[in-house]
Amino acid sequence: MQRRAVSAVLAAAALLLTAGCSSGDGGPPGEDGSATATPTGTAAGSSSPEGSPEETPPAKGSVKVARTVATGLSTPWGLAPLADGDLLVSSRDEATITRVDGRTGEKTELGEVPGVSPSGEGGLLGIALSPEYASDHMVYAYFTSASDNRIVRMIYDEGKPAGEQLGAPDTVFRGIPKGMIHNGGRIAFGPDRMLYAGTGESGDTGLSQDKESLGGKILRLTPDGEPAPGNPFPDSPVYSYGHRNVQGLAWDGKQRLFASEFGQDTWDELNAIKPGDNYGWPEAEGESDDGGFHNPVDQWTTDEASPSGIAYAEGSIWMAGLGGDRLWRIPLKGTEASADPQAFLEEEYGRLRTVAPAGKNKLWLVTSNTDGRGDPKEDDDRILELEVS
Template structure:
């Protein structure tokens, strides 16, 4: 694992320390906030001036909740649909992976991932299936250890008894900075069969511009954790930089990558990712960052979004909001927004963590109300099946 050698300047590092104060967590709350929900499930919120919802009339779309697939999940974070049926779900705080039967809702625990150190926003986060899952049965996981964030892979053997179905973890990538906040955590295999990871700057804002650090980046690597062919920096897994906390990755029908990103106090972002580009943090947040920085294609106030998961379906990126407690639709035209974003399910299911494509016009949506920041109801957390247009 080698990244391009260009250290952040002392001036930038000093600015980073100043910006750390008052930054928001993955729920959109100030750092150190624990337990409180930021918005009622039924309270409507107006869009502030300059938000993404006031520029042009929105394109028409709709979301229908087809059914509740499963309930009673504890601190769910990542979701990976299995070929042939079944959904794997990670628990951030319990460090377990559970298989959910999408027809009956029955839950079977595969096992606990060893080495996970849950604390703050860290723990067992994103999961993904190997592109060769049919033959190797490998499940990849991103998690916070005692010393760093890392990516491992484990063989899933459903012939073993429940609770003992995960093999020993093989470390794919280590050394991603960890913190009480901003651990990133989303992983996904792209159309190119390479493994992508969204990371955070762990509260140390200078890391985002430091290309020697894996923090505050979108990473791209082979399934074995080596720098992927064609990466913008020689011998480096860094694909883009200048990010604050990336927790959503999605590809459109043309194999273009989009990433959702938590802002600090002003703007959350959806970015079109281009290899080697600088997305501005901590010197820029939202649009208009200036020369040398890649502007987001859409932005939101942090109380409207605090975005985690992202998925592409029916011509749009769909983005799950934590503090915003809503599902955003961003219709696309190339790498630009075709119209203003639309919000759905506002306040109906609480905090929304993960959204994953299903078949056709369907999405899987995971709530996040039992992680210490939400207003948990009796059946939380849950997986929903949605139909979208």
């Protein structure tokens, strides 16, 4: 779809706390929303190297559940794969981070994140590993406190006893509006080594169009919580606006950012994110004839999707559906859908919260049936390993 830039001047201020780890040196994003810096590793949500040929994937794909990795998880939300194949998973309501052995499914609790105030849709949400994790062992987390949503980082010390392996949290960014609903929560480091965060408007629809508010936005930050170099609005962390509740972030093989977004009563969305663009909420839900709004790549009725996490693999975006109880495949050509979306696993595993690349043609998939809105079965919640094409 055609994308239209919206010009604006921003004088945004966010209350930032910084600490002494390197802020990275990622360059500003390109005009198509991609990063111009050369990545030193694979981006979160990406499985194809920069510079690889861009091919249109087949119109029809496939999904096979290779195995159940782990069961018995309580309100799982965020997922961060480790280099050795193990997984870190956050519990929204228990405010804990647990390490799951990627082979045996054995669970080891790292510890509880202090300061989390779970209520409604808030709690301990997304987690991500530092771009320098091999040397700094830093885990980032997005959570709801008593006053706001914020991002912290903690050292993960494997040498300490289980339950005591998380260091004291260092708050790198705060002041994101909180509510009983629409707290956003997904965080991920991009190919440019900058930290991206999807936020919600906390039920106050006016925040989404207010470029001085952090609600209803995608934010782009340095690892220290500063507005990232090259952001579209001067001295602001805001990367895009006019969102309702962003809970999915992923980059394709050309380093283009995509995001999933909850609609209200009519249309959920998958969006291709261009820096500085306005995605319409609350004036537009789904496609719009207003040339000032960036239209979605695709849209779904809310009972088919209610999307949370997304990942990129095999030329497609894979989108986990909560209310829809299914996994969507959206094949891409550039930043447009190249064929109709396909639904998989419909009503087989209940609510689906998070999907993440697992290497090659594989994905991790996390269910969300113990979050108060699902119908949990005996083994819920669980992590699945999928083979996709």
